[in-house]
Amino acid sequence: MMQTIDMATTPLRDLNALLQSQAEGNNQIQFSIENPKGSHAVAVGLDAPIEVTVNGSTGYYLAGMNKQATVRVTGHTGPGVAENMMSGTVIIEGDASQYAGATGHGGLLVIKGNASSRCGISMKGIDIVVHGNIGHMSAFMAQKGNLVVLGDAGDALGDSLYEARLFVRGSVKSLGADCIEKEMRPEHIEILKDLLERSGADASPEQFKRYGSARKLYNFNIDHAGEY
Amino acid sequence: MCGIVGLFLKKEELRPRLGDLLSDMLVTMTDRGPDSAGIAIYGDDAEGLKMTVQSDTPEETFATLETDLGGALGKPVSLKVIDTHAVINLPAGTEAEAKSFMKKRGIRVMGSGHAMEIFKEVGLPKDVAERFGIRAMSGSHGIGHTRMATESAVTTMGAHPFSTDDDQCLVHNGSLSNHNRMRQILTRKGFPPATENDTEVAACYISASLAEGANLGEALEGTLTDLDGFFTFVVGTKNGFGVVRDPIACKPAVMAETDDYVAFGSEYRALATLPGIDEARVWEPEPATVYFWER
Structure with a gap:
């Protein structure tokens, strides 16, 4: 099942806390993030084999320090994408800074x-x-x-x-x-x-x-x- | 750090929304520059020249300015007070005299032009935009800046945009290292910077180049050889809008273009509120590459 999180109504820290709290073996593995509007530090510090799709463009440090997770951005991304990534996959459909x-x-x-x-x-x-x-x-x-x-x-x-x-x-x-x-x-x-x-x-x-x-x-x- | 925003409209119908769109862009860049903010708006062409001036004691200073200046020039002037600033409509050919009048009175000149008005103050971008009623302003293009000071003090005169000739303005993210040497050269050329600020030197450089006959693109190109340091510049002229980044290009920049506008932001966040941004061509301007648009 896909869980959708809207950044227009969910603060960044709550979003990241939710994604970071996922453990290996959970049933919930797919997350869709709406309205990133160039936000910084989206989906950072993840450490579980979850799939996160960000619909739009993001700012600095998307998916920084990623472990195991697959993070996909449908738009562009700012400086420092996947900085210090350890494992997993990060896919940017557009350009990266x-x-x-x-x-x-x-x-x-x-x-x-x-x-x-x-x-x-x-x-x-x-x-x-x-x-x-x-x-x-x-x-x-x-x-x-x-x-x-x-x-x-x-x-x-x-x-x-x-x-x-x-x-x-x-x-x-x-x-x-x-x-x-x-x-x-x-x-x-x-x-x-x-x-x-x-x-x-x-x-x-x-x-x-x-x-x-x-x-x-x-x-x-x-x-x-x-x-x- | 510093944040830059700029918007150059291609469609007449969007003109009434310029101030509103630019204000949103400016406020988004608050955490890149919370100490001061400024905006230059290119509005309707005035018959004479519009001079924007500033005073820390506006009530006192501006109370008799209209009659005093009119008296000194021997011709009537009209004046519109907006918070700490006043926009004065000057009769043709009185600019130099008006400038020396302001100097004697201790009134700061922010800039002048037929289309350009310029507003800048110390404070949060949101407050600065509100105090000057930027949202309600219309125009063809505008440039804004949120400042985190590095090279000179946090003062009104240290805020961007810097205007060093009629209808010209420049904003800067970065720091210049050869500004003292350039200050001497530009002073000799007749474009003496008024402050100790490094960015004003770049503004004077562009003004001097344009005065020597360069077009906007050539003037911007020259910064790449003559100015040393880190910079992303956005420049406005009466009909034009230009962008250049130094060859190292560590100061961020994003641009967007649609049939309706060309927009600049230090980050994508600044562009995210623009109409039609999802369909816009979005790109990062290349290092040491000049981009400019003229109508």
């Missing part, structure tokens, strides 16, 4: 429109699939996980990158420091195929290029020991 999926540890973030600057900044294991384009400084200091972009990437992609994998189908305006194009091996095709399927993306893995760390910036070079 700055630092989507920042510091995420796990789970899948799907943005069907465009994401703007700093997408996946400092990502730590999350998978992010953007059907459109991403802005500048995306995947800055990204440590782990996969960022897949069907469109184009902006300036300084993957600057100071650690071990996250970046897959871009379109053009890359420029690569950041220590980020290089890398060979697409069969295991990467497999990872990409799975992510494209799970995010409903109409693209074949062979169309993408892979980018990763040159590992010159963050590795200690023994030949430089005398410099310290």
